[in-house]
Amino acid sequence: MARDVGKVVLAYSGGLDTSVILKWLQEAYGCEVVTFTADLGQGEELEPARRKAEMAGVKEIFIEDLREEFTRDFVFPMFRANALYEGVYLLGTSIARPLIAKRQIEIARKVGADAVAHGATGKGNDQVRFELSYYALEPGIRVIAPWREWDLTSRTKLIDFAEKHQIPIAKDKRGEAPFSVDANLLHTSSEGKVLEDPWEEPGEFVYSRTVSPEAAPDKPTYIEVEFERGDAVAIDGERLSPATLLARLNDLGGANGIGRLDLVENRFVGMKSRGVYETPGGTVLHAAHRGIESITLDRGAGHLKDELMPRYAELIYNGFWFSPEREMLQALIDKSQEHVSGTVRLKLYKGSVRVVGRKSPNTLYSLSHVTFEEDAVYDQHDAEGFIKLNALRLKLLRRRGMNQ
Known part of the structure; x- marks a missing residue:
């Protein structure tokens, strides 16, 4: 040596x-x-x-x-990217x-x-x-x-x-x-010992930040989270620093049994591992951010973000935060957040978090366009040409098949 x-x-x-x-x-x-x-x-x-x-x-x-x-x-x-590794993990350790x-x-x-x-x-x-x-x-x-x-x-x-x-x-x-425990403001991660058998359910002693959903209050908790340019800035009208806001969401989510995850994941080094995670505030924040994006992001921008998210999440999971590709994706993501401002109302109840209201000065939601009542802004006859143009290639493909 x-x-x-x-x-x-x-x-x-x-x-x-x-x-x-x-x-x-x-x-x-x-x-x-x-x-x-x-x-x-x-x-x-x-x-x-x-x-x-x-x-x-x-x-x-x-x-x-x-x-x-x-x-x-x-x-x-x-969180501006809504990053989830393998569809569920909020990347608290990574x-x-x-x-x-x-x-x-x-x-x-x-x-x-x-x-x-x-x-x-x-x-x-x-x-x-x-x-x-x-x-x-x-x-x-x-x-x-x-x-x-x-x-x-x-x-x-x-x-x-x-x-x-x-x-x-x-x-x-x-x-x-x-057993091994890693913790920070975003989450706790537990691995090893009694958790190594993926068939065995984790005992309550594993969890430190959340009550069990069964023991959570029988009455739901409603909160409002305000966003500016994709970042949460206030809870129930009170402006908070980033760390203070996340800590407050941890308390609210944890008290309602939100944010538990039992996951067998694919490590970058090649093996599978079983981890038990608690991310109460992050789970609430993720739902809230998607809620405000739903009325402020254009369809094309939102769908592109969703396509790129797994790649972005994998880069973070694998340790490439300081890579040029992560920084390139971050620039795209941050550009998408320019108009992601407004307020989301959430319902926290026994392990679940649901968006039940959203509003924004930058909303793209138009009641006059989507209403089932009579309107003066949308001509339903326009849909016929739209459908026929989109059906054209399908008709040509079918005709070719019939002639073979």
């Missing part, structure tokens, strides 16, 4: 994996480790991470609140990685580090997302991925290493090391 690293910036959560990685980097590389902990709204106290880093002898510790930047510059642009990587690189430049490190395993998507972002921003950076280098190849060996070096190990309610 090469040991020509003087200083490395580690993406550090303070959990078992990154705490072990911190000690391992000090031993294996004999280098100075700088820790970076991002507050992306995971809902945990971050000062314990600082104390753990200090106990490990770390001199440069960065703990930064990135919730507003995360929501404004990453989550909201993605969209957080490029921001963490971006800030790591900025810190590496600031402290003069020659390497960055992450705690993603060699089986998952996150290693790809982190490293593609690193290289896109700093092509010559050295990347250390301990899970691909060390001999701690199992959870048991990891815990043994931690105990040997007196690294604290978190316990779940059953006195065991918990």
Whole structure:
């Protein structure tokens, strides 16, 4: 193993994996480790991470609140696209990685580090997302991925290493090391252990942000979300910052059992994995955004967006946030949002969210055109020529077939 690293910036959560990685980097590389902990709204106290880093002898510790930047510059642009991976996943983990990587690189430049490190395993998507972002921003950076280098190849060996070096190990309610949980302001993601069998229904102990739909209130909750140029800016008339707005939607959605997803997905590295996600605020926001688009987007623009969305979502899932193709698609998406302003009324009830009202100063909905009552703006006789022109090629094809 090469040991020509003087200083490395580690993406550090303070959990078992990154705490072990911190000690391992000090031993294996004999280098100075700088820790970076991002507050992306995971809902945990971050000062314990600082104390753990200090106990490990770390001199440069960065703990930064990135919730507003995360929501404004990453989550909201993605939601303008209505992005869903494989039709259902709102990409809560995927969209957080490029921001963490971006800030790591900025810190590496600031402290003069020659390497960055992450705690993603060699089986998952996150290693790809982190490293593609690193290289896109700093092509010559050295990347250390301990899970691909060390001999701690199992959870048991990891815990043994931690105990040997007196690294604290978190316990779940059953006195065991918990299953893997990743959280940020957009979602929670749970994987591993009891969740590895896709036939077994997740227990209620897996969920932390949502009540079960069965236990949600028997009375629906109505809310109004206001949009400007494709971004949500207010709830029930109260203007809020991006992060505060998403947090408010999390509370409203979670209280009504909205946003649970049990998914077997296709990882970029080739295998299938089972994840249990909670995205209460994002699920509400996605429905609201589609609701306002339904009256403000032209048919051609809306259908083109829907065609491009799976490609856009796949780019984010696979780690290509900083790629030129994602940026090109983003420019198209943002152009489509110029007139996507107005208000959507939603009904939240026992795990479901439905659009029940929408209005906009830029609406393309014309009651005078669609009414079943008598009108003076639409000549129904025009439809005859429209149908005949569209039927022409079908007639020619049929006649050719009859003559063969």
